[in-house]
Amino acid sequence: MTKTFKQAAAAATLACLALPALAADHTIGALFPLSGPNAVYGDVFMAGSDLAVEHINADGMLSGPMSIAYEDSQGLPQPAVVGMTKLVNVTGVPYTLSAFTGVSKAISTLGQRNQVVAVNGGGVGPDLAALGEYFWNVIPLVNLEVRAVVPYLTEEMGLQKMVLVYIDDPFGQAIEGELEAAFEGTEGELVGKFSVPVTAQQFSGVAAQVRSAQPDVVYIASYGAQQIQIVKQLRDNGVDAQIVSYSGYITPDALALPETEGMILTGQAVDYESDDPVTSRFVTDFKAKYDRDPTAYNVNYYNATLLYGLLAAALEAEGKEVTGENLLAKRLEMKTFDLVGGTVSFQDNGTLLSPIEVKQAKGGATETLTTVNVGE
Amino acid sequence: MLAIQLAITGLQTGALYALTAVGFSLIFGSTRIFHFAHGATFVIAAYFFYAAFGAGWGLIPGILASALGAVAFGLVLDRLVYVPIQRHEGSFFTVFVASFGVGIAVQNVIGMIFGRGFVTVNTSLSRSVELVPGVYVSPLAWIAIACAAVFLAALQFFMRRTHTGMALRALSDNPELVRTFGLNPRRIQAAAFAIGSVIVVPAAIITSATTGLNPAIGHHVMLISLAATIVGGIGSISGTMLAGVLLGLAESLALLVVDSQWTEAVTFGILFAFIIIRPSGLLGRAAAH
Numbered sequence: 001m002t003k004t005f006k007q008a009a010a011a012a013t014l015a016c017l018a019l020p021a022l023a024a025d026h027t028i029g030a031l032f033p034l035s036g037p038n039a040v041y042g043d044v045f046m047a048g049s050d051l052a053v054e055h056i057n058a059d060g061m062l063s064g065p066m067s068i069a070y071e072d073s074q075g076l077p078q079p080a081v082v083g084m085t086k087l088v089n090v091t092g093v094p095y096t097l098s099a100f101t102g103v104s105k106a107i108s109t110l111g112q113r114n115q116v117v118a119v120n121g122g123g124v125g126p127d128l129a130a131l132g133e134y135f136w137n138v139i140p141l142v143n144l145e146v147r148a149v150v151p152y153l154t155e156e157m158g159l160q161k162m163v164l165v166y167i168d169d170p171f172g173q174a175i176e177g178e179l180e181a182a183f184e185g186t187e188g189e190l191v192g193k194f195s196v197p198v199t200a201q202q203f204s205g206v207a208a209q210v211r212s213a214q215p216d217v218v219y220i221a222s223y224g225a226q227q228i229q230i231v232k233q234l235r236d237n238g239v240d241a242q243i244v245s246y247s248g249y250i251t252p253d254a255l256a257l258p259e260t261e262g263m264i265l266t267g268q269a270v271d272y273e274s275d276d277p278v279t280s281r282f283v284t285d286f287k288a289k290y291d292r293d294p295t296a297y298n299v300n301y302y303n304a305t306l307l308y309g310l311l312a313a314a315l316e317a318e319g320k321e322v323t324g325e326n327l328l329a330k331r332l333e334m335k336t337f338d339l340v341g342g343t344v345s346f347q348d349n350g351t352l353l354s355p356i357e358v359k360q361a362k363g364g365a366t367e368t369l370t371t372v373n374v375g376e
Numbered sequence: 377m378l379a380i381q382l383a384i385t386g387l388q389t390g391a392l393y394a395l396t397a398v399g400f401s402l403i404f405g406s407t408r409i410f411h412f413a414h415g416a417t418f419v420i421a422a423y424f425f426y427a428a429f430g431a432g433w434g435l436i437p438g439i440l441a442s443a444l445g446a447v448a449f450g451l452v453l454d455r456l457v458y459v460p461i462q463r464h465e466g467s468f469f470t471v472f473v474a475s476f477g478v479g480i481a482v483q484n485v486i487g488m489i490f491g492r493g494f495v496t497v498n499t500s501l502s503r504s505v506e507l508v509p510g511v512y513v514s515p516l517a518w519i520a521i522a523c524a525a526v527f528l529a530a531l532q533f534f535m536r537r538t539h540t541g542m543a544l545r546a547l548s549d550n551p552e553l554v555r556t557f558g559l560n561p562r563r564i565q566a567a568a569f570a571i572g573s574v575i576v577v578p579a580a581i582i583t584s585a586t587t588g589l590n591p592a593i594g595h596h597v598m599l600i601s602l603a604a605t606i607v608g609g610i611g612s613i614s615g616t617m618l619a620g621v622l623l624g625l626a627e628s629l630a631l632l633v634v635d636s637q638w639t640e641a642v643t644f645g646i647l648f649a650f651i652i653i654r655p656s657g658l659l660g661r662a663a664a665h
Contacts, residue, residue: 005498035484039492168637195637200598201587202389206636208381225494225590232496232588237385237505238512253493262431316523 390624609660
């Protein structure tokens with residue numbers, strides 16, 4: 001009797017210990033810049049992804065609680081690879097969020113090799129569309145932004161002579177290539193190109209060079225604190241030409257800078273007024289949680305996280321394991337997803353297509369000038 | 377015109393580099409402490425000014441707050457980190473690692489308090505005006521150059537004509553002999569930290585209005601300080617000032633011949649050239665072996 005009791009007790013204990021495994025915890029990874037000059041983006045990205053986790057857990061969408069293991073990429077490839085290695089080999093995530101072009105390119109091979117999905121919602125380098133089937137983008141890439149803004153500048157605003165100031169990394173080089181291509185066959189021309197090192201903070205010399213080129217318009221292709229420093233120092237050093245930049249410039253810090261006033265900016269079009277339940281819930285809860293209006297980056301990382309929830313829930317409903325391989329197969333099978341902004345679908349290269357807005361900075365916010373549908 | 381413009385720009389940058397580097401040089405030259413957290417002193421001085429000025433305290437109280445923050449940080453760091461380490465072990469590497477750690481901690485604390493994004497002090501003084509066609513100079517450029525000249529002269533006077541200054545120079549030569557003469561090396565070391573920290577204040581304030589700030593700016597400050605100290609000659613205040621101006625000018629004028637992404641390489645090219653050709657630096661004393 002005693003022996004039977006002990007066996008039963010042991011079996012019951014084991015069963016109890018095993019029970020939580022049925023309600024598996026879901027952990028995904030995220031490689032965001034949490035320190036260094038690009039850390040401001042980390043806060044913006046996390047605002048979106050954290051809200052999505054709250055919604056997924058509140059809805060009981062998955063069999064167990066979901067959480068995000070954040071690793072600090074500093075916006076740099078080398079720390080990002082260290083973080084991704086940890087996420088893949090130690091934490092064992094099937095899905096990770098990524099940001100920044102250089103970071104995304106650096107970690108994509110690890111994702112591909114280990115069949116871990118990496119989803120980018122912040123980097124916009126055109127190369128990101130060709131990083132393999134395990135790398136997805138929930139953000140339209142910058143080639144679309146360049147193709148939208150160059151005709152607007154040359155035809156609508158009559159600004160023909162452009163100078164490019166770009167960061168000397170894969171992102172900046174990609175913009176350089178895109179701008180050269182965009183000007184082909186137009187009346188406009190790229191009259192000067194000045195690349196700046198990733199760590200540079202002094203741009204008064206570059207400003208002198210820009211001024212001597214006498215451009216109608218200056219395109220800034222950098223990110224983080226550096227892009228704001230470039231704009232401020234150009235204005236401080238007598239550059240009065242129209243300044244243009246891409247979606248990465250639209251951060252609270254940059255918009256608060258007086259020198260930002262009047263800048264032309266591009267970014268994905270998101271209909272925040274949409275009455276679909278996903279969008280309206282996101283907008284309402286985001287404002288309640290953070291006491292400010294959401295930006296496209298908030299939307300992208302909310303969508304990237306929600307996408308995991310939708311795919312993992314569908315896999316669990318079929319009794320399948322939530323692995324990177326199965327997540328990829330399920331995405332290809334489901335095709336369309338109800339995310340913030342409406343029902344979306346991925347292109348064959350794993351990138352979402354979205355209309356591009358050309359906007360102007362006014363009074364610390366942006367005002368849409370036009371919306372352009374730029375097809376691939 | 378571009379060459380003149382770049383030369384003026386380089387002078388402004390060089391003046392800021394000189395003001396930044398000379399504090400590190402003074403501390404390192406006198407105490408042999410590799411004060412990596414000098415970059416953190418710069419960050420604290422800049423953010424204290426930013427906070428005080430932003431709160432509407434005005435210019436003078438802002439400068440005082442900045443100076444107070446910088447000096448207090450230097451003294452507290454010396455007393456609570458460097459002195460205990462020196463008392464127990466005193467290895468150069470331990471001091472360096474501790475200082476590096478403090479620099480990281482300060483960066484994070486500043487980030488927590490002020491946010492991790494870009495901030496700037498808005499003033500019309502940073503706006504350039506056209507002196508002659510094609511040459512723009514901001515009032516802050518003249519202020520930076522004037523500050524560098526005044527502080528160099530004042531520091532030279534202090535080091536040569538005051539007891540504390542002479543004690544600082546003596547400390548760098550022979551701490552034991554200083555003790556023999558009845559002076560307290562710890563107190564002289566504290567003076568080095570106070571002066572080295574306060575001298576960074578003008579550069580920090582001007583930077584807050586020209587290039588703007590982020591909590592990670594200290595690393596760049598430290599790199600420039602290190603390069604200027606080596607190029608100028610370790611322990612030489614005048615050499616460091618001269619090297620700071622030289623590096624700023626070289627960085628700016630290099631744009632005449634190379635693309636802008638190579639300007640930092642020019643700075644470190646000069647550094648390597650001095651290490652190989654003239655290891656004692658511009659005005660440093662040649663080491664005897």
